[in-house]
Amino acid sequence: MSDRVVLVTGAASGIGAACAQVFADHGWTTAGLDLRESATDTAYVADVSDRPAVAEAVRGVLADHGRIDALVTAAGYYEEGIDVAEISRERWDRMLAVILGGTANCAWAVLPHLLERGDGSMVAISSELALAGSATDLHYVAAKGAVLGLIKSLAAEVAHTGVRVNAVAPGPTDTPLLAGDSIWREPEYLATLPLGRLVTPAEIAGAVYYLVTEGTAFCGEVLSPNAGAVI
Ligand SMILES: NC(=O)c1ccc[n+]([C@@H]2O[C@H](COP(=O)([O-])OP(=O)(O)OC[C@H]3O[C@@H](n4cnc5c(N)ncnc54)[C@H](O)[C@@H]3O)[C@@H](O)[C@H]2O)c1
Numbered sequence: 238m239s240d241r242v243v244l245v246t247g248a249a250s251g252i253g254a255a256c257a258q259v260f261a262d263h264g265w266t267t268a269g270l271d272l273r274e275s276a277t278d279t280a281y282v283a284d285v286s287d288r289p290a291v292a293e294a295v296r297g298v299l300a301d302h303g304r305i306d307a308l309v310t311a312a313g314y315y316e317e318g319i320d321v322a323e324i325s326r327e328r329w330d331r332m333l334a335v336i337l338g339g340t341a342n343c344a345w346a347v348l349p350h351l352l353e354r355g356d357g358s359m360v361a362i363s364s365e366l367a368l369a370g371s372a373t374d375l376h377y378v379a380a381k382g383a384v385l386g387l388i389k390s391l392a393a394e395v396a397h398t399g400v401r402v403n404a405v406a407p408g409p410t411d412t413p414l415l416a417g418d419s420i421w422r423e424p425e426y427l428a429t430l431p432l433g434r435l436v437t438p439a440e441i442a443g444a445v446y447y448l449v450t451e452g453t454a455f456c457g458e459v460l461s462p463n464a465g466a467v468i
Contacts, residue, residue, distance in 0.1 A: 251412030285339030408463025431465025
């Protein structure tokens, strides 16, 4: 596996960093794309909502490593406790541009390479909230739900070429995305979860790695490690 290359967006923190780590642990070469430097074999700084910048970064990965075998799109952000009336046009546009647009921009940049080789895999990070809904933050939830539509359609379109596309929809996960005073960290909320705890970034990364490597029958599927939040 040592010649295999994974490109992980959002690799500088949390779930993206854990994904890069699990691939590195299995001997893959890791490339990270983030707003800031990531601790990957090579790091590319770009905003995933900027389609030309993403294309430029992907050209850099291919120039530096010669190939991409897997794409993991984990770049994203969250705005907690936002009621619908607080979702300004700017807030809506930015969320859709980063979460949905960012995923699409990465797919547009990397898929031609995968399709040319007739091999490879993409895993997009969505959210358990896309499955369950949420009483707040509907811009985030709508964007994460749209990612699932994108992934399912893309999977159906390219599967015959040998390229597989899937999603992982994490439940509340212990990363800097959840502020220290986040409601998702409160004991009262955790007590409602069958597993009674947050998910770890490594557990999400394990699901991603499985889909890329052993999960060869998964196509347009959504795995949701969520501590039982959605059963
Ligand atoms: N932590 C959770 O509870 C949770 C739950 C469900 C889904 N998710 C999703 O998992 C993904 C990773 O989140 P995390 O918890 O690791 O958060 P995190 O804040 O630890 O990491 C997110 C990373 O994405 C990068 N990033 C943000 N906007 C970017 C942009 N426009 N362009 C490039 N990079 C950008 C950040 O710099 C950061 O390194 C996100 O898409 C998030 O929505 C997280």
